[in-house]
Amino acid sequence: MAKKDPTDLSVEEKLKALYQLQTTLSAIDEKKALRGELPLEVQDLEDEIEGLTIRVDKIRREIDEFQKAVSQKKAEINEAQASVERYKMQLDEVKNNREYDTLSKEIEFQTLEIELCNKKIREAQTSIEAKTQELQQNEETIKERQSDLEIKKNELDEIMEETRAEEEKLKQKVTELEAKIEPRLLSSFMRIRKNARNGLGIVYVQRDACGGCFNKIPPQRQLDIKMHKKIIVCEYCGRIIIDPELAGIKTEKPATEEKKKPATRKRSIRKTVKKEDDDIVPEAML
Numbered sequence: 001m002a003k004k005d006p007t008d009l010s011v012e013e014k015l016k017a018l019y020q021l022q023t024t025l026s027a028i029d030e031k032k033a034l035r036g037e038l039p040l041e042v043q044d045l046e047d048e049i050e051g052l053t054i055r056v057d058k059i060r061r062e063i064d065e066f067q068k069a070v071s072q073k074k075a076e077i078n079e080a081q082a083s084v085e086r087y088k089m090q091l092d093e094v095k096n097n098r099e100y101d102t103l104s105k106e107i108e109f110q111t112l113e114i115e116l117c118n119k120k121i122r123e124a125q126t127s128i129e130a131k132t133q134e135l136q137q138n139e140e141t142i143k144e145r146q147s148d149l150e151i152k153k154n155e156l157d158e159i160m161e162e163t164r165a166e167e168e169k170l171k172q173k174v175t176e177l178e179a180k181i182e183p184r185l186l187s188s189f190m191r192i193r194k195n196a197r198n199g200l201g202i203v204y205v206q207r208d209a210c211g212g213c214f215n216k217i218p219p220q221r222q223l224d225i226k227m228h229k230k231i232i233v234c235e236y237c238g239r240i241i242i243d244p245e246l247a248g249i250k251t252e253k254p255a256t257e258e259k260k261k262p263a264t265r266k267r268s269i270r271k272t273v274k275k276e277d278d279d280i281v282p283e284a285m286l
Helices: 011-034 037-090 099-182 183-195 219-227 256-286
Strands: 200-203 240-242
Touching: 011 099, 011 183, 011 200, 011 240, 183 200
Parallel strands: 200 240
Antiparallel strands: none
């Protein structure tokens, strides 16, 4: 049998297909709701771990730079100390005061260089200790977050395992239903559903009101909805509206006749009482 073109479907068939699609998508939404905030919590933990990992790598690079600076300053100290020793030996061979003053100034300068390098080394070692402590704290935090992430992932996997088979069936049904609906109508429906707070893109009439926003629908518009001649949307919320019968919902007819009977009986009772009073009055007068 040849597959029917979606554009050849009647308005009633289109509405039925849309409503079936809506109920299937709502069922998928319910399955996702069972997961609660777990997917977001897992994502947040993964993002936090990634940020901490980047921070740890940066701290390690900074520690390496401080250690290299310490090594460089130690090398400069060794050079300065060697220069001081050489200048001291040259002091014993000076021939005049000018050479002595020059060597003395060089020894003093190299001594100051050694003190400055030692100061830089102390500052770098202090920074290394602080960075090492910060590194340990971040590594401990990463371990804690990874433990929490593993627990959350296991919980999420358990929930998804329970609903995976049923959810796959629902997704397959969605694919089949979408193939029955013309692309333009399907696109409009998906846009309405995306903007709707509860994810309902098509609703049925409930107590003379829209089943999505619960605003009253005029009688003439309700009649148009029941005729299935065209696709009608709510003028308040923009959702597609269908009549309950098309959605497979049974509605009870208002019992107006049952309410009238007691009122009739009350009137008849009142008349009887009045008639009896009329009969009693003449007897009293006699």
